[in-house]
Amino acid sequence: MNGPTALATYAFGLLVLLLIGLVARAMVAGWRRRAARQAAIIGDLPAAPARLGRPVIASMRGLYIGTASAADWLERIVAGGLGPRSSAALTRYPEGILLERAGADPIWMPQESVTAVGTAQALAGKVIPGGEFLVIRWRLPSGVEIDTGFRGSDRHDYPRWTEWTGEAA
Numbered sequence: 001m002n003g004p005t006a007l008a009t010y011a012f013g014l015l016v017l018l019l020i021g022l023v024a025r026a027m028v029a030g031w032r033r034r035a036a037r038q039a040a041i042i043g044d045l046p047a048a049p050a051r052l053g054r055p056v057i058a059s060m061r062g063l064y065i066g067t068a069s070a071a072d073w074l075e076r077i078v079a080g081g082l083g084p085r086s087s088a089a090l091t092r093y094p095e096g097i098l099l100e101r102a103g104a105d106p107i108w109m110p111q112e113s114v115t116a117v118g119t120a121q122a123l124a125g126k127v128i129p130g131g132e133f134l135v136i137r138w139r140l141p142s143g144v145e146i147d148t149g150f151r152g153s154d155r156h157d158y159p160r161w162t163e164w165t166g167e168a169a
Contacts, residue, residue, distance in 0.1 A: 031078060038079035043142035045080045048108035049095055057092035057164060060157050062133075064088040064101050065149030066124030070137055076124040077146055081105055085126075090134070090150050092164065097136060099150065107148065113138045115145065117161050123149040134161055 067082040069075040076083065081104055088101040097114060099107040119132040126149070133151035140146060152158065 031083070035078045035083070038077055041142065041144055042077060042079045042082075042146075043140060043144075045082075046108050046110055046113070046141060048098055048106060052093045052095055052098070055091050055093055057157075057160055059089045059091040060150075060152045060154065060161075061087070061089050062150055062152035064099060064107075065126050065133055065151055067107075067146050067148045068124040070145035070147050073120070073123050073147065074125055082107070082148075088150065090152070092161070097138075099148065109136060109138045109148070113140070115139060117164070119158060119162060120147075120149070123147060131155075132158070134158060 064086050066085055067077040069077065084104060086101045086104055088099055091098045091100075094111065096108060096110040096112075099109070101107070114136060116137040118135055118137075120135045121128050121130075121132055123133070123135055128151070131151075132155070133149050136148045136150070137145060138148065
């Protein structure tokens, strides 16, 4: 390669890297603005009680899909650390539902806040054609209803979750 061609190639490569960096920075700034906007609406998430009873539905491993507004499945909630997907374990107790996430704080859904548990093919921008995941609809202390999605490793356990009536199994 001659001098001018090599210089143009390096300059173009540097320009591409700079452009990628600017796009990544804009994405992070957008995520932070969304979290700030939602923080006032979402408020504080409930904390898990110090002591829990025996699980009424055993822990199921899988993937935390995300949380979205109950009114709009595409409106992903990122405030309160609810944004990132991660591997997780979902357990139902008489007091509520505990979603323990790898690398993130657990999500506690008190029993009196849970309004529905069902299945869906889409939530928080994630679509699984022909598949499904659990969606837990619950009300935050602020009064806002949200949907939390979880894709279990063994989807044969879903009926136990969707048909649970509140009685110990």
